[in-house]
Amino acid sequence: MSKKVYIGCGAGFAGDRFDASIPIVKQLVNVNAPKYLIFEVLAERTLALAQQLRNKNSEEGYSPFLDSYINPILEDCLENNIKIVSNIGAANPMGAAKRILEIAEKQKIRKPKIGVVIGDDLLAYMSNSEILESPTMEGLDFSNNEITAANVYLGAQPIADALEKGADIVIVGRSVDSALVLGPLIYEYKWKPNELNLMASGTICGHLLECGAQVTGAYFADPGYKDVPDLANVGFPIAEVNEDGSFVITKPDGTGGLVNKATVTEQLLYETHNPSSYLVPDVTADMSALSLENDGVNRILVKGANGKEPPKQLKATICCDNGFMGEAEISYAGLNALARARLAGDVIDQRIQKIGLQGQMRIEIIGAGSVHYSIDETSSYNLPNDGDYRVRTSAIYPHREQAQQMVDEVISLYCCGPSAGGGGRAYVTPQTSTASILVDREIVDPNVQVKII
């Protein structure tokens, strides 16, 4: 029997379902092979928020959802040799590891060995000016703003090193998401860094798993055109990876969703630009020769990944505060609703100008193609004048008071606006700006450490 490594993904974004891992763990318990459960829970903004929490309290700054992801499955994983790999470390991987030890103690289960990967936090070893002088790939001018977070995307090797040191659980901060999968594969199969086709296979497998159920029928259904069984109970994915790098994508028995060439192709190209040149720290992956084959019901076999030299520099995301967004909405429905909604938009526009709030403001009508057109644009939808329309206004201002003024104007339409406006809502939320920069490996590598607690 040929060796396989099983890797399930229990979360694909910050705040993904807390019970998604349970069917995966239930299935992996019966598997007699190396097995892993990953949680990918970091978005760009998440790190900036986490950093601010850590600045206030040095014990904080790991994912606020850590307990929710770990509590349901820690015991089953530790008792059945299912290793956990996750970026719930966020801005404080060591803090996350300590919290997991507390949970283990509280649940009276054995103390796990936890590998913590440190070194993604550039603010720990680069000055603000060094960061701002790096070549900027994309983003805004930060010269007037304080950097609230700066994190470089680490690759798979530190995760493999942590596993080599005997970790049951590996916690990272910012790593490229697919490293959560490639790391275990490097450890289990002893793949070498210069075996670039294997690095690419593991990376593409990770890319398919990293968004959770998006490969198993989620973010896919289009009723009558693309039907998905039992979407509410969609199963999160499991990959079965062979030593030669080929792998099957599937999902746990007894769950909803589906796995076919269409779901896998959509996820393959998700957040991909040039498919021949998918860049991560460990490899430049080439998807152009990939083949997908049916391997049974809800099983797709993926083969044919190729790899080239990894990029010379590492990508990092830097964050700064970007003021406050004011966002407000009010609805008009029934006869002549579209005309009332347009009139409301016109009143808001004039009022904001009159009170002197400067800056770009967007007005759109939900129900009139708002996600594709603003109120000024001619949409290609046939819009009945009678219906259910919701005027939405948004703007970003440097100061909270300005955003509050803007939303107050919208809410004032209850009394001062067109007939029968209702359901008004107003939100003022702090904003974070991000930019991507490139950093030399020589700066980052000496600062990457794996600690075992």
Added chain:
Amino acid sequence: MTTIDLPVHAIAHARAGDKGDVSNISLIAYLDSGWDIINDLATEDAIQSIFKHLGSTRVDRYDLPNLKALNFVIQSALGGGVNSSLRLDRHGKTLSSHLLHELILPISKDMIPLNSPYLKKFIEEK
């Protein structure tokens, strides 16, 4: 074969992703005959004209014929990106449905999957 002008939704599916102010939208044909027509007619210019009103400045198309898929990378399509955009849909996740609706192609019956509601159009038009 008879063709009817239909949205590409009849013969393909799509998914949108975002990185900074760049949207990428895949367009994946259900059938080989559908692949042939999108390969021919879903050009960078065609996609650029669909997303121009959102501010797009450039479209690059990448082909994966093995998977019957095209990948469009659309610059400056997202109002600054998820952290800066004022739009309700800051990520532009709904833009895949905009593409499926706006790209109109001459479609023949053999390009459409079995059981698709679009097949009714061919019976009606007869």
